[in-house]
Amino acid sequence: MVETQANVARLDELLERKGVTRRRFLEFCGAIAVSLGLSEALIPTVHEAIAESVIGKETGALTPVIWLELASCTGCTESFAQVDTPDVATVVLELISLNYSETLSAGAGFSLEEAKEQTIEAGGYLVVIEGALMEGWDGNALRIANEKGTEIVKHACANAKAVICAGSCAVDGGWQAGYPNPGGAIGIQSFLTREQAAGSFTYKGGDGNLPPIINVPTCPANPEHMVAVIVDVLLVGKLPDLNSQNKPSLIFSQYIHDNCPRRGHFENGEFVYQFGSEEEKKGYCLYAMGCKGPQTKNNCPIVRWNRRVSWCVEAGAPCIGCAVSDPATTKNNWVDLNAPFLKRFRNLNIGDIRLQPATLAAAVGGIAAVLLVAHAFGMKATGRTKGGADFERQRKWDMQHPDRAIASAPAVTGGASEEDNGTPAATAAENEESKADSKEGGTQ
Amino acid sequence: MAHLAHYRQAHPITFVITHWVNLICMVMLVLTGFIIHYPFIPGVMGAARGVHICCAFVILLNLIYRIVAAFFVKSAPTGGTREVEKDIKSFLPQKDNRHQLGAWIKYYLFLKKDHPLGAKYGVPQKLTYDAIPLLLLCIAFTGFCLWVPTSNAPLFVGFTDLVGGIMNVRIIHYFLMWVFIIFIMLHAYLASIEGLAPLRMMFRWKEHKGLVYSPESHTIVGEDKGEEDNKEKS
Numbered sequence: 065m066v067e068t069q070a071n072v073a074r075l076d077e078l079l080e081r082k083g084v085t086r087r088r089f090l091e092f093c094g095a096i097a098v099s100l101g102l103s104e105a106l107i108p109t110v111h112e113a114i115a116e117s118v119i120g121k122e123t124g125a126l127t128p129v130i131w132l133e134l135a136s137c138t139g140c141t142e143s144f145a146q147v148d149t150p151d152v153a154t155v156v157l158e159l160i161s162l163n164y165s166e167t168l169s170a171g172a173g174f175s176l177e178e179a180k181e182q183t184i185e186a187g188g189y190l191v192v193i194e195g196a197l198m199e200g201w202d203g204n205a206l207r208i209a210n211e212k213g214t215e216i217v218k219h220a221c222a223n224a225k226a227v228i229c230a231g232s233c234a235v236d237g238g239w240q241a242g243y244p245n246p247g248g249a250i251g252i253q254s255f256l257t258r259e260q261a262a263g264s265f266t267y268k269g270g271d272g273n274l275p276p277i278i279n280v281p282t283c284p285a286n287p288e289h290m291v292a293v294i295v296d297v298l299l300v301g302k303l304p305d306l307n308s309q310n311k312p313s314l315i316f317s318q319y320i321h322d323n324c325p326r327r328g329h330f331e332n333g334e335f336v337y338q339f340g341s342e343e344e345k346k347g348y349c350l351y352a353m354g355c356k357g358p359q360t361k362n363n364c365p366i367v368r369w370n371r372r373v374s375w376c377v378e379a380g381a382p383c384i385g386c387a388v389s390d391p392a393t394t395k396n397n398w399v400d401l402n403a404p405f406l407k408r409f410r411n412l413n414i415g416d417i418r419l420q421p422a423t424l425a426a427a428v429g430g431i432a433a434v435l436l437v438a439h440a441f442g443m444k445a446t447g448r449t450k451g452g453a454d455f456e457r458q459r460k461w462d463m464q465h466p467d468r469a470i471a472s473a474p475a476v477t478g479g480a481s482e483e484d485n486g487t488p489a490a491t492a493a494e495n496e497e498s499k500a501d502s503k504e505g506g507t508q
Numbered sequence: 509m510a511h512l513a514h515y516r517q518a519h520p521i522t523f524v525i526t527h528w529v530n531l532i533c534m535v536m537l538v539l540t541g542f543i544i545h546y547p548f549i550p551g552v553m554g555a556a557r558g559v560h561i562c563c564a565f566v567i568l569l570n571l572i573y574r575i576v577a578a579f580f581v582k583s584a585p586t587g588g589t590r591e592v593e594k595d596i597k598s599f600l601p602q603k604d605n606r607h608q609l610g611a612w613i614k615y616y617l618f619l620k621k622d623h624p625l626g627a628k629y630g631v632p633q634k635l636t637y638d639a640i641p642l643l644l645l646c647i648a649f650t651g652f653c654l655w656v657p658t659s660n661a662p663l664f665v666g667f668t669d670l671v672g673g674i675m676n677v678r679i680i681h682y683f684l685m686w687v688f689i690i691f692i693m694l695h696a697y698l699a700s701i702e703g704l705a706p707l708r709m710m711f712r713w714k715e716h717k718g719l720v721y722s723p724e725s726h727t728i729v730g731e732d733k734g735e736e737d738n739k740e741k742s
Binding site: 422436 | 511545546547549550551552553554555556603604606607608611615616618621622623624625656660665666669672673674675676678679682683686689690693694697701702703718719725726727728
């Protein structure tokens with residue numbers, strides 16, 4: 065038995081001890097049900113599940129969690145600490161046993177590292193990873209407790225029940241992987257995939273599979289999403305529904321644009337074109353200011369932030385698409401894909417040149433137009449604008465290959481008055497020949 | 509005066525209509541596309557998106573009809589003749605055009621003085637027309653990756669993931685639009701630079717007299733310039 069693991073008492077005692085009323089607990093169950101996309105009618109079920117499977121046990125182990133902080137700004141932890149329902153104390157103390165967290169753990173140094181080690185040995189824990197893994201300088205770009213970050217991640221993930229990547233950095237490197245990515249930031253999923261393929265990472269009992277990975281992007285990870293995912297894993301005992309990028313599909317299946325409170329202004333064509341304008345005061349749509357809501361999948365408008373007070377667009381800022389992420393590569397991190405934030409397009413990176421696709425396209429189109437105008441002067445100068453040049457008498461290739469020529473030079477060239485278009489009968493007969501001809505021609 | 513005669517058989521009325529549909533749809537798609545990209549005209553976003561999606565479906569149906577009709581409708585395989593065969597032959601290699609690609613390029617680069625002989629479509633023209641349906645399918649595909657009702661279908665999600673997200677799909681869609689813009693510029697230029705007769709045929713279905721070409725002997729065999737000829741033949 066791991067010494068650092070928390071034990072639980074009966075539900076009622078527990079709630080009483082924490083000063084949580086029964087009403088408050090039911091609210092918490094309601095919030096969880098909504099976060100999981102369940103109907104409110106299922107609140108009693110959630111209540112029961114929590115009481116039975118987690119808290120209701122007389123005694124027993126809570127699911128241990130290791131919260132690894134790699135190259136991060138601690139924003140995800142900070143954000144998590146702001147979660148409203150259940151508040152962070154509830155999550156940390158009642159639902160999980162947070163055995164290792166650099167920011168939240170009371171312990172520090174050797175004893176905390178030992179607690180982590182014991183937890184990993186015992187198995188059955190969740191790993192939450194915050195921040196990007198840095199591979200630069202042979203992995204020395206990120207060292208914690210005198211160990212390379214790359215080794216820490218492999219070690220912690222090898223025996224985990226599931227790995228939750230909190231925030232865009234852990235998903236695909238995030239802004240730290242932005243061009244030119246000197247520190248070699250990489251997301252956890254692509255790192256483990258590559259290491260496994262190279263034979264330097266094996267998931268214990270995985271039969272050659274990676275540990276289950278749940279990607280929860282956004283910068284920072286929305287605390288409500290984190291709680292929903294953790295509770296989902298604990299309650300149902302299995303992973304939430306994941307999409308092709310291992311993101312919970314309930315959260316990341318609709319565009320921000322789809323649920324945006326300013327959507328009506330978009331449909332009406334009412335836009336903010338400049339900050340400080342009348343349009344901005346009226347709360348018009350921020351599309352023309354480069355809002356990335358139409359191409360960012362997240363439920364920000366519904367869940368919102370900071371205890372559901374507000375969120376970016378409601379506060380008057382265009383979405384900058386911080387949830388855009390692609391766990392398969394670091395190239396599509398949200399900064400490279402969305403900057404400049406106030407333009408409708410990202411920049412194209414051609415070597416060291418940065419330019420807008422619209423500029424490039426208009427330049428190519430302009431060059432084409434100029435070339436056509438120049439060509440038109442050429443056509444005019446060569447006298448081809450009134451019906452083109454005179455036809456060649458015979459194809460050059462035919463002249464060079466008389467034995468395989470399709471046509472010899474006619475006795476009379478264009479301009480002669482001889483009529484050879486034939487009567488309808490002759491035409492039909494000739495048509496037959498022509499068909500036979502073209503069949504032969506087709507085989508060559 | 510070196511045009512081949514333009515007869516209605518070269519462009520049956522059904523293809524004059526599909527051409528009109530293509531033109532209207534493309535102009536509307538490009539115009540509304542620019543508005544959707546950046547709403548430089550306020551107030552019309554909802555309408556622009558509706559028209560954009562509507563025209564996209566119309567042009568796709570028109571494309572399907574055009575391709576199917578190519579196998580059933582007969583048209584003249586070359587200019588200057590009223591003889592017809594299956595329209596699709598004009599889009600496949602033809603004897604009249606064999607070995608003529610170099611000649612056409614040289615002609616347009618002013619390296620060759622006389623006009624190359626060929627079929628109804630010159631070689632670069634034919635290659636372009638063959639590419640247009642493929643480009644239309646490509647741009648429609650990227651459009652469906654962006655349009656919310658279809659964007660979650662596995663096929664479209666797969667492509668979106670492959671190119672690294674919606675932003676990149678949008679840029680591809682935008683660049684493909686410019687391919688069409690440049691095509692329209694080039695197409696309109698080449699169709700009208702040697703005289704407006706082809707335009708009169710394509711838009712108003714008006715015939716134009718000129719040299720007569722024989723698809724059998726693959727060469728110019730005379731000239732049609734009389735009113736009475738016209739009555740006799742049509």
